[in-house]
Amino acid sequence: MTGATETSNQKMEANVVVLGTESVGKSALTVRLLTRRFIGEYGDIESIYSHSFLSEGKEITLNIWDSPYSEDLSRETSLFHKKVQWADGFVLVYSICDRASFNTTSRLIQNIRSTKSHHGTEKPPIAIVGNKRDLHHRRTVLTEEGQLLALSTDCLFYEVSAAESYHGVLSVFHGLMDRIKDVKLTSKRPLRFKGIVKSMSAVFARRRTDSL
Template sequence: MSSNFQLPRPLKRAQHLAGCRTVRVAILGQGAVGKTAITVRFITKRFIGEYDPTLETIYRHVSSVDGECVQFEVLDTAGQEEDAMLIEEKIKWAEGFIIAYSVTDRCSFDEVLRLRFLISHIHSGLKRGHNDAPPPVVIVANKKDLQYDRMVTTEEGDGIARALKCSFFEISARDSYEETVSVFNLLYREMATSGALSTFRRKVSSKLMDKIPRIPSNTTMSLSTRSFSLSSVKDFLTD
């Protein structure tokens, strides 16, 4: 689905952001499928293969999609087993979703159906103006470079995406920055055309979401370690 792909034009750091549209994106999926690698590849162009899997972060990144200034707020979830309240808060927060799985892990592929159902179920209970359509979801099969370890075929990924009425990409975050960017560009286009961005903007009042660290894309912090004093958003569940 990368035939309409266009690289975002780099924006000057001093550019005033008042005219930028802010969009909230959550990346969901089991652990070790490459959610953080996809996110960091998108905002820094770098590939980093190892991360602390217990940390959750919201990255802020400004780019241009089809000539429009867009500030992405990307929630990189931990992908570990969590209770219903935790996942519900994250799904309520986001306006668009990437569900990622690894082509080398069939269990992560099997998780796609459950996550898509949760997104539809939770958002169906929210008041979102006159737009009753579910929020846009892009299904991403990562690690296609690991062909000898492949357990899920391209046809299977495309098939479940069609059944769930979602867009589908098979990418390698390791090998291609362009493929990674195309995922976010397409998701933004679907959010813009579906009306997801023109409906009433929900006020999310949540200690859980407020305490997830925010990192701008021009940070000097080492993204390879993400050494926060926050061990996990679960620590704040009882605040």
């Protein structure tokens, strides 16, 4: 059961999970969105943030679950299953300098869709993000490879540098939110953000909420 809700004609709320392997810039991407600042080093902390913005005159609130990577991250694990159930959309991050992180993205797409299919949603909105575009001299994954993966899986695709560009990061989340609105993931009794955080507090090492 997902949390995409429209509380009025002028407000909408949705849940987004950010996934990817270690050191690809997941937290840097999220914090860049929230604060416009780039911070290069982060601890291995499970966090949920809130971010609000205006889009076409409507107030949009994104609840963003920044998730550390685990080697056993698959649809068989309880925590992964809960994350997928909670989310209305996903940001899958890889580093253009790390081919293994790109290869993991394909597996994550398959696992997300397999888990979602059990709940009547075969193709939840997914944005594939190639990060660290500023390190082009260390590139091992071509832009065309990311584009082809997105095309073959019906996902959005972006290449960004969380270190250099706030607006590139902004386009990722706004583009995903547009896709979520198009898909209109709704339910009769949507699971609210506060309720899911309370019920799952045991799995968090820490919860942090920033509202802009």
